Amino acid sequence: MAKIPIISLVHISVRGVVQGVGFRPFIYQLATRHDLRGWVCNTSEDVRIEVEGEARGIERFLRGLREHAPPLSHIEDIAVRLGTPENYEKFEIRHSIAEEGKYQLVSPDIATCPDCLREIFDPKDRRYRYPFTNCTNCGPRFTIIDDIPYDRPKTTMKIFRMCPECQREYDDPLDRRFHAQPNACPVCGPQLELVDAEGNKITCDDVIAKTSGLLKEGKIIAVKGLGGFLLAGNATSQTAVNRLRQRKNRPAKPLAIMVASLEEVRRHCEVNDEEEKLLISPGSPIVLMKWKAKSTVTRVVAPGLDYLGVMLPYTPLHHLLLRETGLPLVMTSGNISEEPIAKDNDEALRRLGGITDYFLMHNRDIYARYDDSVMIVERDAPQFVRRARGYAPYPIHLNYQSKQILGCGAEEKNTFCLTRDNFAFVSQHIGDMENLETLEHFINAIALYQRIFRIGPEIIAHDMHPEYLPTKYAKERAARDRIKLVPVQHHHAHIASCMADNGLEGPVIGVSFDGTGYGTDGHIWGSEFMVADYSQFTRMAYIENLPLPGGALAIKKPYRTAIGYLLSLGINLDRHLPFLKNIDPGEIDIIKSLIENSINAPLTSSMGRLFDAVSALMGVRGVIEYEAQAAIDLEILAGEAVNESARYPFSLSKREDTSIIKVHDLFAAILNDLHNRTPRARIAARFHNTVAQMISEMCQKISPKTGITGVALSGGVFPNRLLLRNTVSLLESAGLEVYTHRQVPCNDGGISLGQVVIAQFSEETDND
Numbered sequence: 196m197a198k199i200p201i202i203s204l205v206h207i208s209v210r211g212v213v214q215g216v217g218f219r220p221f222i223y224q225l226a227t228r229h230d231l232r233g234w235v236c237n238t239s240e241d242v243r244i245e246v247e248g249e250a251r252g253i254e255r256f257l258r259g260l261r262e263h264a265p266p267l268s269h270i271e272d273i274a275v276r277l278g279t280p281e282n283y284e285k286f287e288i289r290h291s292i293a294e295e296g297k298y299q300l301v302s303p304d305i306a307t308c309p310d311c312l313r314e315i316f317d318p319k320d321r322r323y324r325y326p327f328t329n330c331t332n333c334g335p336r337f338t339i340i341d342d343i344p345y346d347r348p349k350t351t352m353k354i355f356r357m358c359p360e361c362q363r364e365y366d367d368p369l370d371r372r373f374h375a376q377p378n379a380c381p382v383c384g385p386q387l388e389l390v391d392a393e394g395n396k397i398t399c400d401d402v403i404a405k406t407s408g409l410l411k412e413g414k415i416i417a418v419k420g421l422g423g424f425l426l427a428g429n430a431t432s433q434t435a436v437n438r439l440r441q442r443k444n445r446p447a448k449p450l451a452i453m454v455a456s457l458e459e460v461r462r463h464c465e466v467n468d469e470e471e472k473l474l475i476s477p478g479s480p481i482v483l484m485k486w487k488a489k490s491t492v493t494r495v496v497a498p499g500l501d502y503l504g505v506m507l508p509y510t511p512l513h514h515l516l517l518r519e520t521g522l523p524l525v526m527t528s529g530n531i532s533e534e535p536i537a538k539d540n541d542e543a544l545r546r547l548g549g550i551t552d553y554f555l556m557h558n559r560d561i562y563a564r565y566d567d568s569v570m571i572v573e574r575d576a577p578q579f580v581r582r583a584r585g586y587a588p589y590p591i592h593l594n595y596q597s598k599q600i601l602g603c604g605a606e607e608k609n610t611f612c613l614t615r616d617n618f619a620f621v622s623q624h625i626g627d628m629e630n631l632e633t634l635e636h637f638i639n640a641i642a643l644y645q646r647i648f649r650i651g652p653e654i655i656a657h658d659m660h661p662e663y664l665p666t667k668y669a670k671e672r673a674a675r676d677r678i679k680l681v682p683v684q685h686h687h688a689h690i691a692s693c694m695a696d697n698g699l700e701g702p703v704i705g706v707s708f709d710g711t712g713y714g715t716d717g718h719i720w721g722s723e724f725m726v727a728d729y730s731q732f733t734r735m736a737y738i739e740n741l742p743l744p745g746g747a748l749a750i751k752k753p754y755r756t757a758i759g760y761l762l763s764l765g766i767n768l769d770r771h772l773p774f775l776k777n778i779d780p781g782e783i784d785i786i787k788s789l790i791e792n793s794i795n796a797p798l799t800s801s802m803g804r805l806f807d808a809v810s811a812l813m814g815v816r817g818v819i820e821y822e823a824q825a826a827i828d829l830e831i832l833a834g835e836a837v838n839e840s841a842r843y844p845f846s847l848s849k850r851e852d853t854s855i856i857k858v859h860d861l862f863a864a865i866l867n868d869l870h871n872r873t874p875r876a877r878i879a880a881r882f883h884n885t886v887a888q889m890i891s892e893m894c895q896k897i898s899p900k901t902g903i904t905g906v907a908l909s910g911g912v913f914p915n916r917l918l919l920r921n922t923v924s925l926l927e928s929a930g931l932e933v934y935t936h937r938q939v940p941c942n943d944g945g946i947s948l949g950q951v952v953i954a955q956f957s958e959e960t961d962n963d
Contacts, residue, residue: 204233204278205253207244209260211271212300212589214345215376217331218242219288221265223368229256232283236290237344239649240297247283267305267332267477269589288368291344298649300618301337301345303585304421304565306479306509308333310371315511316518321360324403326512327385327559331375333477337588338422338563339377343647347376351560358383377559385559387512392552394544403512406555407519415439417529417543417551421510422565422584422623423536424529424543426551427453429522433493436525440495442550444532448821449497451481451504451567453526455517460505463490463523469572478585479509480568492523501831506567509585512555528566533629535636538564563643564636565623573916574923579940580914581608583623588644590618591938591948594698595955601641601652602950603665605685605943607822608911609633611641611665612947613650614955619695620648621939621948628664637665656681656954658688658946660713681954685712686723687732688949689909689941694729695952696945697934702728703905704735704897704931706890708912709942710750710803710823719743721801721910722856724893726901729956736847736854736893738805742796744789753807753825754778754817755786760808762790764859766866773869774814802886802912805858809882812865813875823911830915833879841877843885854896856889887921895929907934911942 209218214237222235222244229252233245246256257275264270311328314320322328329335339351347353357365361380364372372378379385389397389406399405406416410427413435417424426443428435430452440446454460460474464484473482486492486503497503506526508514517524528536529547537543538561543554565587569580579586597614604611609625622640626633645651657669659682673680689712690705707723714720724736743749744759754774761768768775768783775783789796803826810825811817815832819825833839844860861882868878894906906926913919913935926933939945 202248202280203250203253204245204247204280206276206278207246207257207260208274209242209244209270209272210240210299212267212269212302213242214299214343215302215331215336216267217265217371217373218268220331220368220370220373222260223286223288225256225259225263226286229253229259231256232286233281234283234287234289236288236292237346238292238297238299239294239343240299243292245278245281245283246286247280265332267302269300271300291346293344296649298647299343300590301340301343301588301647303478303587303589304336304338305333305477306507306585307511307514311511312514315514322380324515325381325384326387326403326510326515327377327379327557328511329375329377330371331373332371334375334377335421338561338565338584339559340647341562345376350376351562352377352379355379355384355559385557387555387557390554390556392548392554394554397553402555403515403519406553407516409553410516410520410522410524413438414552415442415550417537417547417554417556418512418516418526419540419543419554419556419561420513421561422563423538423561424547425526426529426547427516428525430492430496430525431522433495436493436495439525439527439550443527446820447498447824449500449504450525450527451506451569452492452496452523453506453508453513453517454523455508455514455521457507459523460484460507463487463492464503464505467572469575469577473570473572473577474505474507478568479507480570480585481506483569483571483580496525499828499831501834504569526567533627534632535626536564536566563623563640571914571916573919576935576937578936579938579944580942581624582610582621582939582944587623588620590620591695592698593617593619593695593952594700597951597955598653599650600654600656600951600954602656602947602954603658603669604947604950605658606660606663606665608940608943609637609665610939610944610947611637611644612951613641613644613648613652614951615648615650619948619951620644621945624944634664634668638668652678654679654681654954656683656950658682658713658950659684659715681957683950683953684715684732685946686720686725686910687727688946688953690725690727690732690907690949691729691953692939692945692949693907693909693934693936693941694727695948696936696938697907699905699907699934701905702726702901702903703907703934704894704901704903705732705907705909706894707910708802709910710801711799719797719799719801721799721803722805723800724854724897726897726903729952734853735897736856737800738802738856738858740798740800741804742790742793743799743804744786744796746795746797750804750807752818753811756804757808757811758783758786759790759796761812761862762787764862766859766862772812772866774811774817802910806912809865812862813869813878815875815879826912826915829879830883830917832876833883833917835876836874836880839877839880840884841881842888843881845885845889854893856893861885883917883921886918887925890922891925891929894926894931898931904930905932905934909936909941909945913941
């Protein structure tokens, strides 16, 4: 930048998350402190500033702008240019400017800040026990926004006219509620209402106290939160939790809990420093942590598991409920299994009336549905299991300028992704695309992101599987709008996602392990070793194709996968194997017939199914009630054999230039251990060691052939902490550099990011 004259004016443009986070009052105070004049305003693109004054003051202002910006802001770029002095008399905050086609980054919803928390528990404060207290440092953001610039008339708060006291705060640049768009108080803001399952209002003096009493009695309450309704119940009551499970049709899948404080988290879980940072962060995610044996949370919250999902209160309403009840509360998404979270009062009454006893609702509308984010900490690094509230729609930075592209994601754990400039906007978790309700949520969310970020896709990328709902949506929209369509192989998308997540440019050795992905040969892939970049991949190795007798039925019933694998591998099906005892001999004969005649027995190289088969074979889990349950149980069991280092054998064969991992010897060795009554925990640990060794050996074979030393790990198998830990250790010991996901999940929640970068570079390759 040119040297600033003694008396001068500079034009400044600040881009990033700089609206709704107290940025303009910060600028006002910074300018006033350095005796500068001029103005600041929001636009559809940036925060725009003109400051005029002495050069020394302007230099200090610019330094303060870079070094002391509000904690919730994320500055992407500061552009400064000299201008002609205008002889301003003062510094002021001007009204927002809407600009056609321009966009800005938008803050995700932010957990309650300490200042607001003090107010709601201060009997002398006018917001005492007010459940919608917020300021520029916290509260709802993206879930209430209809469009930008981020001003109250473009939010769901527009129906609430501020009282004089709130208006004074809103208009005062020195107040932390200056232009806090959700600003409200008990006089002028949203109000709570407690109704029964039929929608009849419950008359009471104190809604929160009444609700807390009902929770103590074991009732199930649907609580309207930031992004939708959560179903709450007493997490220490086995009866209450089982009642919730039965009504929600969620018999075994783990539930998350909410507790009042970090101290209480420590009573239930082992908490390390990184987990603590996540818990108290503005994003306030659910964190999966080691569950203490002495915890008073009933084990039916997460049956058979040794990790518990815990979050702290992230709204004033949650804080008040948790303080009032004095109990840890189950807080799970307000939906029936596989449906999107309910967000509107009428919708909740219609959809949740058969699940909940009461509804704690309010009259502040929710614009965008958002589930809670879920994270783990592994090797001191936070990783997403589900990315949603508190994090989306903050973008992933791309190391190139992207076209405007829509990636439609996968069938399960769906997210979509929209790109423009050097940003990839990965949506919040949408869910499993198995019904029309979720498809409608998907379509509405895409429309919102396109509107807010001013994106009109030039290209649509989709998974290759022809029957996925996102694929069908992509094809229909591309045909309707005459947009170019790019199909993307599922596992290539996984690896490209990991590359983009880490800002990589060159090719990597990609290890993509999951349950299901449509392969280029028409088979179901899922144990892929590839050399990949953003434009192409070469399949280097995979586990031999084995049959799934009954197709999707085998996924629900892993014992069928185990039987199919043994038969296909030519291993004698000993009817005395324990896992076969409760299986109808007629069903076994049917499975044999399917295998022998290659009828309804699709072939798969899936690592997820290999875990299922071993779990069933060992008698750990033969029938699952939720995705990956058999593999999760196997991992927990393996964790009991702390010092087990043995591995099982496997062999390799070649088909042209591709290695095929043969698992006959692996299964034979497991059967031998079962015959010799080897403890099941040791067998499970040996299997995990074997898979980690497979990865290490294959990567060490691929690396010298290609000169590539970077390994990207992705796919829905890698939330397995034991496998990930062992794999990374072996790869690093071999001198390879390992990349894992940091900003998006390694499961199918990250697929959409991979799709858009592949579509971008495929387009560039086509144009060369």
